[in-house]
Amino acid sequence: MLKIGYVRPGNENVDERVSGLAALGCQVIRVEEAAAGPASAPVLSSVLDFIAAGDQLVVSRLEELATTSRDLLDVVARLEARGATLYVADADLSTHGEGGRALRAVLEAVGALEPSAPARRRRSAAEADEIHALKRAGMGPVEIARRLGVSRMTVWRKLKDLEAPV
CATH class of the missing domain: 3.40.50.1390 (Resolvase, N-terminal catalytic domain)
Known part of the structure; x- marks a missing residue:
């Protein structure tokens, strides 16, 4: 042995x-x-x-x-x-x-x-700020999604929220 x-x-x-x-x-x-x-x-x-x-x-x-x-x-x-x-x-x-x-x-x-998988952590408002900053810098939604590791739909929603009247 x-x-x-x-x-x-x-x-x-x-x-x-x-x-x-x-x-x-x-x-x-x-x-x-x-x-x-x-x-x-x-x-x-x-x-x-x-x-x-x-x-x-x-x-x-x-x-x-x-x-x-x-x-x-x-x-x-x-x-x-x-x-x-x-x-x-x-x-x-x-x-x-x-x-x-x-x-x-x-x-x-x-x-x-034991839990089978750790719960996914949702990104905070900092994510919305990052998305808006990248958009102002001239970056497109697809590239923003790729850079931040989020879905394109998330980017579109955040951008839509920015454009919505208050």
Whole structure:
């Protein structure tokens, strides 16, 4: 069995976490690039693509793998599909055996409680000001929509509101 350690840089010292994983017997330790955000983890994805049956992915904390329980369930599912397991050192949790089934059940229950997608944030009145400023600068509605990342209809509505008599 190969133990593969994984570290996502965060607030703590990466060198200490790498040393901790080496002390746990990890033969291979991979560190995510500091610029990788929660949604972008190419090193983790690579590990999950190539981990073999019987191997174990070792992390210090669950937060290193995912920011939501749904994402964590996806990681666990990918590991299970390859015949590998997960071990979380700080919590002394493993997906191996009976405890693994219980851990998965808890993660599924928590995942069911999470909202499925973050609510879209509506742009404020600053958007209307930007639209009007760009129009005064001579830019057309289609280009304004493209630059601000809004729909053309939004631009047309804001421009119509500007032209409407008060």
